[in-house]
Amino acid sequence: MPFGFRAFPAAQDSLRADVLAGLAAHPKSIPPKYFYDAAGCRLFESICTQPEYALCRTEQALMAAHLSEIAAALGGVESIVEPGAGDCAKVRRLLDVLRPGRLLVMDIAGAPLAAAAQALAHDYPDLDVTALAMDFLGDLDAADPWLAGGGQRLVYYPGSSIGNFAPAAATDLLARFRRLAGADGRLLIGFDLKKDPLRLHAAYNDAAGVTAAFNLNLLARINRELDADFDLARFRHYAFYNPPEGRVEMHLVSLAEQDVRVAGERFHFALGEALHTEHSYKYRRDEFAALAERAGWRLACGWEHDGFAVQLYT
Numbered sequence: 001m002p003f004g005f006r007a008f009p010a011a012q013d014s015l016r017a018d019v020l021a022g023l024a025a026h027p028k029s030i031p032p033k034y035f036y037d038a039a040g041c042r043l044f045e046s047i048c049t050q051p052e053y054a055l056c057r058t059e060q061a062l063m064a065a066h067l068s069e070i071a072a073a074l075g076g077v078e079s080i081v082e083p084g085a086g087d088c089a090k091v092r093r094l095l096d097v098l099r100p101g102r103l104l105v106m107d108i109a110g111a112p113l114a115a116a117a118q119a120l121a122h123d124y125p126d127l128d129v130t131a132l133a134m135d136f137l138g139d140l141d142a143a144d145p146w147l148a149g150g151g152q153r154l155v156y157y158p159g160s161s162i163g164n165f166a167p168a169a170a171t172d173l174l175a176r177f178r179r180l181a182g183a184d185g186r187l188l189i190g191f192d193l194k195k196d197p198l199r200l201h202a203a204y205n206d207a208a209g210v211t212a213a214f215n216l217n218l219l220a221r222i223n224r225e226l227d228a229d230f231d232l233a234r235f236r237h238y239a240f241y242n243p244p245e246g247r248v249e250m251h252l253v254s255l256a257e258q259d260v261r262v263a264g265e266r267f268h269f270a271l272g273e274a275l276h277t278e279h280s281y282k283y284r285r286d287e288f289a290a291l292a293e294r295a296g297w298r299l300a301c302g303w304e305h306d307g308f309a310v311q312l313y314t
């Protein structure tokens, strides 16, 4: 079970810089990658079990139902790269059928990633596992040395993580995946489809309030890690589907006029002012294929079920 772990520094610096810049901007916003501290990772796993949020369940059902077809379409794969691997649960299914020699997982949440990747290395004794605790958005090329050597590379990007990026940024990210995978590489990607807006609305407004807790946890994290004094009771989780933009938007709306101190700086919130925390873009099948093709990928095949899609690109 060869296992390597490397934590890249500066994660804390970027949280601080991004939060201070985002709170000074108009409108205020904080990038969604900062949701995932230990509590945020647990809350996201809980979101995936809510009845209204079918995304993760549907993707796993799709993968299970079409696994042999997907494996056949992929052919031989020597290395799998999963950016934003989280708890490394999803890739296990692919490891079982593809039996690659190498797995590289990356995630900004380093501690949970290291634990998950180590358990995985134990369960797959012949697999060479490397876990990189890093923000792959900043430096995807850092992954390159760990992939050196021949063999076909597969970039696996499940879970509709791509939905967090506006179309231009999504194209840019997929183009970077293309360079990482190489000319004979492949991309297996899952994304959420456009569907009934009321269903989308419900998925981000679950009755148990887990999505609200996930959104507000961002403020709790900033309080803890950046010595801030957000009063969570004075911000409202507010999420809705915006049809012309094709995205769910999540905000934290200030319920009062208030000042907040973060890392020694003071920020003013007007009553009703929104702090934007996430975009979650939804696509039609062809819309997404056109986006991926602009990034240098060619659609090979795809599978869909209940408002979710998995596509394979070469």
Ligand code: AVJ
Binding pocket: 047, 055, 159, 160, 161, 163, 164, 204, 211, 214, 278, 279, 280
């Ligand atoms: C992990 C980005 C796919 O956008 O649906 C879930 C995150 N936010 N509920 C999504 C999320 C609110 C999720 N992604």
